[in-house]
Amino acid sequence: MATDTFNLQSMAKLRAVVLTACSFAATAFGAGEPQRQAVDTIRPLLMQAVVSGSAHGVMVGAMASGFAEAFGSTAPIEVDVSRVHSLAQEGCARLRVATRQSGVHVASAPSLAANQSLAYEISFCQDGTFPSGGHAAR
Numbered sequence: 540m541a542t543d544t545f546n547l548q549s550m551a552k553l554r555a556v557v558l559t560a561c562s563f564a565a566t567a568f569g570a571g572e573p574q575r576q577a578v579d580t581i582r583p584l585l586m587q588a589v590v591s592g593s594a595h596g597v598m599v600g601a602m603a604s605g606f607a608e609a610f611g612s613t614a615p616i617e618v619d620v621s622r623v624h625s626l627a628q629e630g631c632a633r634l635r636v637a638t639r640q641s642g643v644h645v646a647s648a649p650s651l652a653a654n655q656s657l658a659y660e661i662s663f664c665q666d667g668t669f670p671s672g673g674h675a676a677r
Contacts, residue, residue: 573619579603581618581636582667588620589632589665595619611644612652623660628671631664 573593578584579600587594598606598616607613616638623633636659643655662670 575617578618581620584618584620585634585636585661585663586665586667588622588634589630589663593619593621606640610640610655612640612642614641614643616640626662626670628664630666631662631670633660633662635660 573595575595575597576583577599578596579598579602581596581598584594584596596618598618603616606616617640619637621635621637623635625632637656638658639654639656641654642652644650644652645655664670
């Protein structure tokens, strides 16, 4: 039980630090930077983007720690999700997910750190599920 309390307290502190850092960065480097919410999975961002058209976050928690260990970078992992188009199934959309992280070390050049990004598309629904029957056209 003490471990669970420690983990929850640590996560809350980490999220507060990340949100503060993101707010500072947005203020210091221009208002054009979107507000980013701290997330430990991309699911809430996917759900928000289905409804509002876009969502912006920064990974925290176990997933962020796993990426830090795998790629040798503790830089924030930024996630941007945008709606490509609505699907035939009500409340569902095709989404584009783009992630970015700086200072990533890759196996092909372990001594060099670089900015890395990954973009992909996924079909998802506002209730947090995948569409039934695949990703039917608009």
